[in-house]
Amino acid sequence: MRTKPPSAKNPSIVRYTRNTFTQELMAWVMLLRSEWKWALVIVVGMFFLLVFTKPLPPRDVHLAVGQEGSKFELIGKKFIPYLADQGISLHLIHTKGSAANIATLADPKSSVDAALAVGGVASKGQYPQLQSLGSIEYIPLWIFYRGKAIQGSGAYQFFSTKRVAIGNIGSASATVLEKLLALTGITLEKQPNFLQIPDKEAIEKLLAGEIDAICIMDSINAPNVQTLLKAKDLNILNFPLAPAYVKKLPFFSAVVLPMGGLDLKAARPSQDIKLLASSGVLLVDKAMHPAIQQAFLIAANEVAKSDEQFFATPEFFPAYIDYSIPESPTAKRFYDQGPPLFADQIPLWLINYLDRIWLLALGGFAVIYPLFKLFPSYRRLRSVMLIEEGYEKIQSIENLFLNSNGVYELEKLIDQLNQLDKESVGWSVSSEEMNRLYTMKSALNLVKQQIYLQLQVASKEG
Incomplete structure (x- = not known):
């Protein structure tokens, strides 16, 4: 009784895809086994590339904010939740003032990574290792004093005999006032009535009548300034020559506290008051991770809006308006193009890393892509290599056979062919090259038959 031959299975795209994937995976596994040294070199190279490009920013950042009760301290506190959204803990560091903030940031032994300071405290080119993320708001120079309102330009004569608190050594008020007075030939060293004491202590002394005036640089919304503005018996010095000072000291801007600006109903102040104002600048070490700079810029943008x-x-703010410290490239791009795309959905460190690495990745792709064009899949390439090596061995054995007549030599050649035939059974060859494999096996058997015939002749002659 004849048995019916088994029917062929219908072709299946799933089975074909699975077999193709399995063959490809096996080929790459074999590649790793044979070329593991090169694979190790690649892995180590990628590791050092990651270390060199620093994808992850530090988790802790320290921001110098100056004295307690200042607007910079309030801004620093508002920055905290924005940086926390990026997994960064922001720590506020108090100092004696803006100059101390900048000096601490510039100190390589310091842990401070960023600083809020008043523009104009640092001279151009003084701190080449620092960069600016821009200004956040105007910081006026306030001079509150007791007594009759000063009219005209007799302010210097009036204050030359008064007890005036100008802030700590290194504070913005003391540093900027020194530059301001230098334009008229006055030095702080020759003014013993100018008292260098902290703002909080000076405010208490002024309100208690122990001193006559206070010079302070801070935002109008700062707690210290608000305390002074609420005092009914204090006057605010008017700077009628403010535009002229701006020409001499470009970090200054002329701003106006309008009549009724503090209390519209009571018309406080009773007239427009011209003030000199610098700006609050956010400074960073130029080596700061760009992702942290972007987090600061986004925070500054949101704080300025609120x-x-x-x-x-x-x-108007944030903006780069103080040129004492060079602008950070990250800040320039932020002001030109706005916040990064998808900043609300993707961590800033990842956006920043992809932005920095794309050029390197493009260069690598330019080298690797032609190789992939030459070798579409490694499994097929490996199959071709195996079969070509098999052909080379067969040809080598055939050449030896043409020059061999002894029985022992011929038997050795047959053993080599049998060994090659046995090895080829275990080869993982792609389906596209299967026909070449069996063609190679046919060539192997043909050479083997020729050697057997010669072996029979040699055996009879022997």
Whole structure:
């Protein structure tokens, strides 16, 4: 009784895809086994590339904010949740003032990574290792004093005999006032009545009548300034020559506290008051991770939007307006193009890393892509290599056979062919090259038959 031959299975794209994937995987496994040294070199190279490009920013950042009760301290506190959203813990560091903030940031032994300071405290080129992320708001120079309102330009004569608190050594008020007075030939060393004491202590002494005036640089919304503005018996010095000072000291801007700006009903102040104002600048070490810089810029942008900008038009800040410290490339790009795309959905460190690595990845792709074009799949390439090596061995054995007549030599050649035939059974060959494998096996058997015939002749002659 004849048995019916088994029917062929219908072709299946799933089975074909699975077999193709399995063959490819096996080929790469064999590649790793045979070329593991090169694979190790690649892995080590990628590791050092990651270390060199620093994809992850540090988790802790320290921001110098100056004295307690200052607007910089309030801004620093508002920055904390924005950086926390990026997994960064922001720690506020108090100092004696803006100059101390900058000096601490510039100190390589310091742990401070960023600083809020008043523009103009640092001279151009003084701190080449620092960069600016821009200004956040105007910081006026306030001079509150007791007594009759000063009219005209007799302020220097009036204050030359008064007890005036100008802030700590290194504070913005003391540093900027020194530059301001130098334009008229006055030095702080020759003014023993100018007292260098902390702002909080000076405010208490002024309100208690122990001193006559206080010079302070801070935002109009700062707690210290608000305390002084609420005092009914204090006057604010008017700077009628403010535009002239701006020409001499470009970090200054001329701003106006308008009549009724503090209390519209009571018309406080009773007239427009011209003030000199610098700006609050966010400074960073130039080596700071770009992702942290972006987090600071986003925070500064949101804080500027939420805060009432008394002296500036809406959405003017943040902006790069103080040129004492060079602008950070990250800040320039932020101001030109806005926040990174998908900043709300993707961590800033990842956006930043992809942005920095794309050029390197493009260069690598330019080298690797042609190789993939030459070798579409390694499994097929490996199959071709195995079969070509098999042909080379067969040809080598055939050449030896043509020059061999002894029985022992011929038997050795047959053993080599049998060994090659046995090895080829275990080869993982892609389906595309299967026909070449069996063609190679046919060639192997043909050479083997020729050697057997010669072996029979040699055996008879022997």
